[in-house]
Amino acid sequence: MTKQFTFNTQRQYSSEGQIIKVIYDGDRTAHFMDTTRGLTGTVNFPHNIDQTAIVKSQVMTLYDLGLYEWLSEKDFKKKWVVSDLQALPSSSLKSLCSKNDALAIAEYERRLKHGLS
Numbered sequence: 001m002t003k004q005f006t007f008n009t010q011r012q013y014s015s016e017g018q019i020i021k022v023i024y025d026g027d028r029t030a031h032f033m034d035t036t037r038g039l040t041g042t043v044n045f046p047h048n049i050d051q052t053a054i055v056k057s058q059v060m061t062l063y064d065l066g067l068y069e070w071l072s073e074k075d076f077k078k079k080w081v082v083s084d085l086q087a088l089p090s091s092s093l094k095s096l097c098s099k100n101d102a103l104a105i106a107e108y109e110r111r112l113k114h115g116l117s
Contacts, residue, residue, distance in 0.1 A: 002023060002024070002025040002026075002083045002086055002087075003022075003023075003024050003025070003026075003052065003055075004021070004022065004023045004024075004080060004083045004084070005021075005022055005052060005056075006019060006020065006021045006022075007019075007020055007022075007056055008020075009060065013036045013037055014036050016036070017036070018034065018036045018037070019034070019035045019036050020032055020033070020034055020035070020036075020056075020059070020060070021033045021035060021076075021080065022055060022056070022059055023076075023079050023080060023083050024049075024055050025083075026048055026049075026050065027048070028044055028045045028046070028047065028048055028049075029042060029043070029044050029045070030042070030043050030045070030055060030058075030059050031071055031076055031079055032059050032063065032068075032076075033073065033076045033077075033080075034063070038073075040070070040071045040072065040073050040075075040076045041063065041068035041069060041070055041071050042068060042069045042070075042071045043058070043059055043062040043063065043067065043068045043069075044062075045058055078103075081103055082103060082107065085103055085104055085107040086107060088107075090108075090111070093107060093108050093111075094108065
């Protein structure tokens with residue numbers, strides 16, 4: 001299951017600090033969005049990581065070193081929404097499908113295909 005989380009580095013890029021959003025699905029790749037500075041990217045880890053604190057640390061280290069691939073804000077936001085949808089219970093997902101939400105329908109179909117719904 002994909003994990004997504006938001007944290008504040010406390011670096012003084014703004015009065016709020018520096019807000020980072022991360023999407024990580026355990027496959028050695030994480031996508032991040034520095035909402036404070038308006039930067040998005042993808043980082044790759046040498047191995048799978050299962051602890052959020054270590055994912056945070058690795059994302060920030062690779063980001064600080066510039067060892068990330070650019071990712072458009074649009075693509076990051078889509079991944080964030082898909083991650084949200086994957087976490088929804090089937091009843092909530094069906095409700096979104098009834099409203100013709102294309103991403104919700106795609107997630108529902110994925111669950112049906114894999115016997116997850």
